[in-house]
Amino acid sequence: MKTEEAAQRARTPAHIRAVGLSKSYVQRAPFSHKKFAIDALLDVQLEVSPATLTALVGESGSGKSTLARCLAMLEKPDCGEIWFEGKEISRSGSWELAWLRPKIQMIHQDSAGALNPRFTAAQVIAEPLEIQRRESGPKLRSRVCELMEEVGLPANWADRRPLELSGGQRQRLAIARAIALKPAFLILDESLSGLDLSTQAQILNLLLDLQKAHSLTYLLISHDLSLVEQVADFVAVMHQGRMVEHGAGQDIFGSPRHAHTRELLGSVRLVESAFRAAQAGGQQ
Amino acid sequence: MRTVSGYSESATTRAQSPGAPGLLCARELTVCYASRGEPSSPALLGIDFDIAPGEIVGVLGESGSGKSTLALSILGLLPESADIAGSLVFEGKDLLRFDESAWRGIRGARIAMVFQEPGLSLSPVMRVGSQIAEVLRAHRQEGSNHRKLQVEAVLAEVGLTQVDRIYKAYSHQLSGGELQRVALSQALACRPDLIVADEPTRSLDGTRQKEMLDLLRETNRKFGCALIFITHNPGLLAGFADRVIVMYAGRIVEEGPVSRVFRRPLHPYTKGLLQLMPTSLQYAGRTRGQHLPVLPGTLTDDDHLSPGCSFASRCSARTQVCQTEFPAEVAPEKGRRVSCFNYEN
Numbered sequence: 015m016k017t018e019e020a021a022q023r024a025r026t027p028a029h030i031r032a033v034g035l036s037k038s039y040v041q042r043a044p045f046s047h048k049k050f051a052i053d054a055l056l057d058v059q060l061e062v063s064p065a066t067l068t069a070l071v072g073e074s075g076s077g078k079s080t081l082a083r084c085l086a087m088l089e090k091p092d093c094g095e096i097w098f099e100g101k102e103i104s105r106s107g108s109w110e111l112a113w114l115r116p117k118i119q120m121i122h123q124d125s126a127g128a129l130n131p132r133f134t135a136a137q138v139i140a141e142p143l144e145i146q147r148r149e150s151g152p153k154l155r156s157r158v159c160e161l162m163e164e165v166g167l168p169a170n171w172a173d174r175r176p177l178e179l180s181g182g183q184r185q186r187l188a189i190a191r192a193i194a195l196k197p198a199f200l201i202l203d204e205s206l207s208g209l210d211l212s213t214q215a216q217i218l219n220l221l222l223d224l225q226k227a228h229s230l231t232y233l234l235i236s237h238d239l240s241l242v243e244q245v246a247d248f249v250a251v252m253h254q255g256r257m258v259e260h261g262a263g264q265d266i267f268g269s270p271r272h273a274h275t276r277e278l279l280g281s282v283r284l285v286e287s288a289f290r291a292a293q294a295g296g297q298q
Numbered sequence: 299m300r301t302v303s304g305y306s307e308s309a310t311t312r313a314q315s316p317g318a319p320g321l322l323c324a325r326e327l328t329v330c331y332a333s334r335g336e337p338s339s340p341a342l343l344g345i346d347f348d349i350a351p352g353e354i355v356g357v358l359g360e361s362g363s364g365k366s367t368l369a370l371s372i373l374g375l376l377p378e379s380a381d382i383a384g385s386l387v388f389e390g391k392d393l394l395r396f397d398e399s400a401w402r403g404i405r406g407a408r409i410a411m412v413f414q415e416p417g418l419s420l421s422p423v424m425r426v427g428s429q430i431a432e433v434l435r436a437h438r439q440e441g442s443n444h445r446k447l448q449v450e451a452v453l454a455e456v457g458l459t460q461v462d463r464i465y466k467a468y469s470h471q472l473s474g475g476e477l478q479r480v481a482l483s484q485a486l487a488c489r490p491d492l493i494v495a496d497e498p499t500r501s502l503d504g505t506r507q508k509e510m511l512d513l514l515r516e517t518n519r520k521f522g523c524a525l526i527f528i529t530h531n532p533g534l535l536a537g538f539a540d541r542v543i544v545m546y547a548g549r550i551v552e553e554g555p556v557s558r559v560f561r562r563p564l565h566p567y568t569k570g571l572l573q574l575m576p577t578s579l580q581y582a583g584r585t586r587g588q589h590l591p592v593l594p595g596t597l598t599d600d601d602h603l604s605p606g607c608s609f610a611s612r613c614s615a616r617t618q619v620c621q622t623e624f625p626a627e628v629a630p631e632k633g634r635r636v637s638c639f640n641y642e643n
Binding site: 060073074075140180181182184207208209210212213214216218219222225226237239240241242243244245247277278279280281282284285288289291292293294295 | 344533589
């Protein structure tokens with residue numbers, strides 16, 4: 015994405031915005047009664063513009079998943095505000111959040127663990143529609159088929175169970191379930207990291223198509239910078255619970271400012287240049 | 299050589315695998331998993347390869363290509379239900395004839411493995427130090443004091459600085475990078491001749507990944523142990539592995555030195571895989587929302603059973619003969635081999 019375009023997008027109102035989020039978990043040391051707090055998030059600011067793909071990167075334990083769980087309202091932050099479509103949502107009770115739940119969806123890393131193994135593919139996709147929209151009968155069945163085709167699963171696979179599918183196909187099924195309620199904001203928590211390069215690229219292309227069709231907003235959590243670099247409009251870098259850098263993808267990858275970003279990027283560049291050298295035949 | 303009925307006819311003479319007579323030598327290695335009593339499609343089909351002492355060999359392929367089955371068969375860890383044929387000769391002895399007690403003398407001592415998820419392969423209820431000591435206790439008769447010193451030495455060898463803390467820690471108290479080093483030190487404890495690493499960097503971020511690769515390379519140089527490195531990412535093999543074996547649907551489709559295979563891949567599958575490798579050159583001119591390059595289609599069970607080339611259904615260079623006949627292995631230049639009718643196009 016061009017920098018001017020990014021700047022223009024940055025001026026439009028944010029789809030979801032986190033202001034000063036903090037969250038800590040209290041843990042007990044093993045075999046003792048001593049308790050200590052782990053600061054998972056420390057004064058985190060994040061803004062995600064509509065219909066863009068923002069990548070959230072950082073090493074494991076940097077607080078990426080905690081931030082995602084807070085934004086999806088699966089976890090309440092200790093302090094700070096979360097604004098979604100112009101409303102502050104972090105203080106709302108569960109009933110007040112009913113309008114919000116269909117709009118924010120999450121796709122997990124481990125698709126085998128996230129899908130009920132006893133359900134068929136059709137049941138997996140139908141469940142949110144039955145609960146939220148009370149749909150049933152032929153209308154529900156045709157919607158399920160429509161969704162399966164949209165994510166590139168043959169409609170005659172409706173009776174297969176998740177464990178009969180490959181990793182990429184399971185992730186497609188998880189995507190179909192997530193978009194069933196026509197959400198506006200999708201959180202992909204390391205959804206691509208268990209997959210092969212070719213499957214990763216296929217799923218990313220599917221996500222780009224869905225974004226075009228439904229103007230979806232994505233937050234893609236990943237530790238793989240070479241993957242992020244290919245698709246991200248914006249990049250947010252986390253380190254030890256803090257947001258250390260946030261900006262347009264081109265800027266972050268072109269001229270990283272924070273030392274941690276440079277370190278993360280440096281190793282990616284090393285692997286990449288070794289690969290290019292091998293391709294060019296520079297190394298014999 | 300053992301054979302399994304139904305696959306024995308494939309045991310024709312083929313182009314010999316290049317490389318000196320080595321440490322590990324596989325001929326016509328075939329593995330079938332039986333499901334519900336019926337044999338299913340083979341996970342490995344007539345694999346030939348050699349590993350020379352002290353070399354690093356990358357095994358490249360996507361999930362379902364048989365990479366992990368290959369690793370497990372080298373370690374003798376395949377389930378009872380698996381049907382193995384062919385031969386797998388390690389230092390002059392056929393491993394496939396080994397019974398469990400003979401395996402116990404080799405596994406961990408001469409051939410060791412580093413698994414994909416170190417967090418899962420280490421026991422959560424044992425201290426890390428005792429787990430490494432257990433390997434030494436199983437293979438060497440030494441006093442426990444001496445053993446502890448050895449464990450501490452091997453932990454230091456993999457670049458861990460706080461040896462005392464790590465020795466006493468449980469696996470959940472360590473970070474991902476530390477766990478991966480502990481797993482490697484466990485594999486190294488008995489100074490094996492061969493280490494099989496099954497995607498050891500998959501769950502690590504870029505920085506840790508690079509550190510792990512450097513560490514593996516360094517151990518390989520220092521102790522001269524051969525390394526089989528299994529991955530789906532060709533980028534990791536550049537500048538790291540000496541040779542690459544590309545697998546597809548249980549067969550070796552291409553093999554050769556990394557530098558030559560990456561510069562001029564011959565098999566259409568290898569070409570496709572190398573194109574997937576994200577490089578900053580690709581997206582410099584990319585417009586927003588534009589598709590990424592992909593290998594079309596997926597590997598299915600039908601591909602395994604196809605009489606022709608198993609890659610034919612996804613191949614862009616496919617011709618009539620590809621659907622009906624499996625391409626024999628050819629050696630286009632010294633040290634390389636490829637299974638494709640149209641590799642020259």
